[in-house]
Amino acid sequence: MIGLVLAAGAGRRLRPYTDSLPKALVPVGPAGIEGEPTVLDLTLGNFAEIGLTEVAVVVGYRKEAVYARKAALEAKYGLKLTLIDNDKAEEWNNAYSLWCGRDALKDGVILANGDTVHPVSVEKTLLAARGEGKRIILALDTVKPLADEEMKVVVDPAKGSMTKITKLMDPAEATGEYIGVTLIEGDAAPELADALKTVWETDPQQFYEHGYQELVDRGFRIDVAPIGDIAWVEIDNHDDLARGREIACQY
Template sequence: MQAVVLAAGEGTRIRPLSDSLPKPMLPVADRPLAAHTADAAAQAGADELVFVVGYEADAVRDYFGEEYAGIPVRYAVQESQAGTADAVRAAREHLDGEFAVLNGDNLYDADAIADLFAAGPSVGAVRVEDPSNYGVLSTEGDAVTDIVEKPADPPTDLANTGAYVFPAAAREWLDVPESERGEHEITDVLARTVEEFEVSAVELDRWLDVGRPWELLAANEWKLAELDREIRGDVHGDADLRGDVVVEEGATVDAAVVVEGPALIRSGASVGPNAYVRGATLVGEDAKVGHGVEVKNSVLGRGTHVAHLSYVGDSVLGRNVNFGAGTNVANLRHDDQPVKLTVKGERVSTGRRKFGVVAGDGAKTGINTSLNAGVTLSAGATTAPGEVVTRDR
């Protein structure tokens, strides 16, 4: 089974985190998001991976190389953002039989992907409370009869997860016309497949579409919870590591530090004396958590520094961010309503009672900065010492 992994999207809804790094390469526990997709495909029995790449393609190529998880890797370039069918069409020259299509910015349960592969032609589905926000599958028994995009009156509660197994014949059906959105949709290829073949709906036990910053936080919560305790770095004898904590070789944990798992402290990272790291937290490669800092349920990107006496909760910080000493993040509204965040210019509910801030690569705060819940700092943004930030910067 060939598995096509779609990794060319610009990730506009997750900006500024994707401004200089493709969304599928954003960190989820110990590897990029797309690597979890690739791992699920490999564990399910894929014998070749075909990555469809776009902007910043070198980041994907450099990570996956010519072989990943013991299976060969090939690449196809999507020249324009013209939809999912267009992305798969870019890989058409590499396809020579039945093939799977998986989104490189989704998390899948590996056993469910194995079921999907075994049932091909097939489409992955999850049951949701409000199907009107998804593409919804109509079924007779386990067979798919139709798919309807965001219906006002959903025929079922089965949402399309964007995971497919297509027959070899579908290779010739990728030249679909533009949809009303001006894109070439893979669901139109699925509709043709339903006409010609019996397509099975395979329910996935767990699935996450990582499209917005708080979903990257959820992805890390999922994958950090799967880690087993492993201490290979330099941990001071007075440090207290509780539960499933991973300290990679080359990481340093100083005296009087408390780390509550699940937590991952990556190679080259350091946690200074008297710091408190609470799960689920990822401290990225070469990141630094200073003296007396508290970090809770957050993602700190590669090379990011949180200086002494700061608090970061329920937040996502990109690469090479610098929070000056005494920077404090608010992560709870006084009215107890879900925190809102700006997505593509609109304030959108995160659905989370607790959510802090998002900081793009290279953002910097002055000492004693206060950041309001739901604030976004764009890449390279700065604050003045003592500033109270209540609006996006």
């Protein structure tokens, strides 16, 4: 199993940081200055802590900044990094971005969004949930209050598997929020890649979570693993970034 990070996004709401950096390289240290840990640093640190030795990173917007740091990141975390170019990063949404990483999926991956600050307990929870035929497992926050922006998930209480994933849902109907981290077993790769292709060919602006919904609609089982009451944040804007810096200090 390897790590896979989606780090192709522009993060326009985080300007001026993202004038020259992809969102995954915005500093999340307390002073917010160049050279401090980034979301990508924190994710690679998590992957190294659980024993992964290889990580694929999908890059696009300002990808030269990731290429420039590749050797230093490999040395710092003891990981072999493979960078995968997304040529549509500034035009299309992340369903296509994850599809660009489809070859990496064959090894089995822990997938992490490049804008999610979270503790290594999330990865450990996913690994502990493996087995019993589970092929895709979503990290699910069942504690946080939900609003319109969150990627909401409905879980079948009898089966414990996902039935619906979308932002466009009454929060009261949701079981919890998908936090942007997934364990994907290698034997799920062909079906997931095909579902993602269907999604981005239908609408290039769709999220990769629509690929998960496409799979479930085809009869594929997707499981969830509740992460407990932990601090994490998806960084979309400057308020999120301030929260991310608070959380990063804890880990």
